[in-house]
Amino acid sequence: MTKLEIRNIQRKYSGIDVLKNISCTLEEGHIYGLLGRNGVGKSTLLNIINNRVLPNKGEVKLDGEVIFEKDDLLAELFLINDTLLFNNSDHLKVNKYFKLAKSFYPDFDEALCDHLVEVFELDVKQRIDKLSTGYRSILNVILGLCVPAKFIFFDEPTLGLDANHRELFYKELLDNFSKKTRTFVISTHLIEEVSHMIDTVLILNEGVISVNETAETILEKSWALTGAIRDIQEISKGLSIVGREAIGNQQTIYVYGNVGDIPPSIQVKSVDLQKIFIELTSMKERDWREIKQSIKV
């Protein structure tokens, strides 16, 4: 089974440590969600993994081999973001662009490309620089689904896509995933919409991967406790609280980890992924360190 190892990546911008120390292993046959607040460096990390930006330290290995500037290994990785695959191809027509992709990737899935062009109603005779924001995203996601790489990285694939087109993309991605053994890494802010697709969650927070867990485990560890403010305060001690909400004299705390024995005056509920992701991606590093120490994530 092919493995992509990201080891001790560090990257500074203007003297600031954007990525402090990033390590994780991506395995074949998974759909990863790369989540995090604006500006935490998700795009930088994806660019580094795909050899488009150099790290200050660290390396990326495919099955044990460092991929840096090795074209045969890099061909197994493909990053979809808002830049085009080839420089200065903005003036090209869409069909010409797909032909060019095919010439670089002989195993480019033409049948799938034709299908996607049809279902998304993409005008292949249009020039790329005349496409709307949404249709430019569509061009990019089609490319991502048709390229024969093993690891496909989508950086905000649904920018500007309407609700129907977003649904269609998720459906086609899952369909593709069920037919070919490959790995998708999706970085997005529409967490609710992808939460049913991703099996493993990577949360990037303050320069490190703060969470690397299956979605299932995260769900099992996440609880919402609701009760009178005084009652909640009494049981709060020792809990790993990742978020709070108050309405009137009622309070809800979101807990990540063990909740222990809870008195009957407190209502205990499980939390949906979207909600817990929002809480987890918003935490400060200091709070995280404390929580990790207490629950040993």
Added chain:
Amino acid sequence: MTKLEIRNIQRKYSGIDVLKNISCTLEEGHIYGLLGRNGVGKSTLLNIINNRVLPNKGEVKLDGEVIFEKDDLLAELFLINDTLLFNNSDHLKVNKYFKLAKSFYPDFDEALCDHLVEVFELDVKQRIDKLSTGYRSILNVILGLCVPAKFIFFDEPTLGLDANHRELFYKELLDNFSKKTRTFVISTHLIEEVSHMIDTVLILNEGVISVNETAETILEKSWALTGAIRDIQEISKGLSIVGREAIGNQQTIYVYGNVGDIPPSIQVKSVDLQKIFIELTSMKERDWREIKQSIKV
């Protein structure tokens, strides 16, 4: 009360009528939602209203005066999209960019700008071309909220914004709206998130404004009818059906308009705005004409 009239706008691209005949009136003190599928021409329309793209026909009037190339009238309109306010300002630092805005708009709201920079945690010493996609959107929405124009148009303001920042933007926009008499027009694909803010809905579909209604009226006209497929088929005739869903032998039809007498075997529910917007923005023009004839929208 200031009024912006959009009259008979037509615009072709590559020989295709993108905008066939667009007329509507925007009044002061409202929040409009401009909705529609990818590629229907929402951005083109906003560019035309703001004098950045010329229409093939039609005109835009502010309180009866044609705004075309009249700087004093155009100063009352402001369009926020993914292009910057000034050409070649990509290399500027954020604080320099805001200064430039202030020099063009002496009434630029500096206090609000400082507040927004703080709550969004925007690094004002950063160069604009070094900002992430999300922070570039943040730069733009800050500008949109601080500029003293009467009509502010946001074209996909939340592109790349994380969930917390989107919430913050909606909150600040409503806060701003409650303090100053102005008009916001928001074009977005995150319909669910804005549905509680917009009071009037403009749906652009196949080159025309197919719906121009208050959100309240749309809610009053929208129904979901669920029942056995056979029962639903029996009552379908004469109804203005904008969408359908089937699970097993049960079917739900979404109706826009009068439902008349419904037998007790059919469950009648109201529909939330997000759902009905998705159905309304997806309709083909032909179906729309039929529906409009039957219910006289």
